[in-house]
Amino acid sequence: MTKSELIELLAGNNAHMAPDAVESAVKCMIEQMSQALSSGERIEIRGFGxxxxxxxxxxxxxxxxxxxxxxxxxxxxxxxxxxxxxxxxxxxxxxxxxxxxxx
The missing domain is CATH 4.10.520.10 (IHF-like DNA-binding proteins)
Structure with a gap:
């Protein structure tokens, strides 16, 4: 699954959200995770990893x-x-x- 496919899937499952808002949220999440790792922080998502x-x-x-x-x-x-x-x-x-x- 690519980032674009993930965005399409999330937008399809959340009809109340505009596709642009879903794309922005996914990009923001990836950016925040990248910044946290870059500063040496550990990221834990319970149930996922x-x-x-x-x-x-x-x-x-x-x-x-x-x-x-x-x-x-x-x-x-x-x-x-x-x-x-x-x-x-x-x-x-x-x-x-x-x-x-x-x-």
């Missing part, structure tokens, strides 16, 4: 094209940990999927 930052230490990587060693700086990467309710819901639905689709 939590977003946090994970530290990646500096390391030596490889350029896949040339094979040369490349120094990679340390960085923080966003991390999502699904909540129990989301995991249970996904696993209940995934049991009906073919094994190659669930991976």
């Amino acid at each position: 939590s977003f946090s930052l994970h530290y990646r230490a500096p390391r030596v990587g490889r350029n896949p094209k040339t094979g040369d060693s490349v120094e990679l700086n340390s960085k923080y990467v966003p991390h999502f940990k699904p909540g129990k309710e989301l995991r249970d819901r996904v696993n209940a639905k995934a049991a009906d999927l073919a094994p190659d689709l669930a991976s």
Whole structure:
């Protein structure tokens, strides 16, 4: 599902809201979550999951094209940990999927 598809779905389920208002709300939510993560805050949405930052230490990587060693700086990467309710819901639905689709 893309952001546009999410906006269309929410607008369809909330006929009392203008599609522009739904789009603005979704963009605002994403912006607020991005700002919170950028400042090192953890975001928890009960029943869904939590977003946090994970530290990646500096390391030596490889350029896949040339094979040369490349120094990679340390960085923080966003991390999502699904909540129990989301995991249970996904696993209940995934049991009906073919094994190659669930991976």
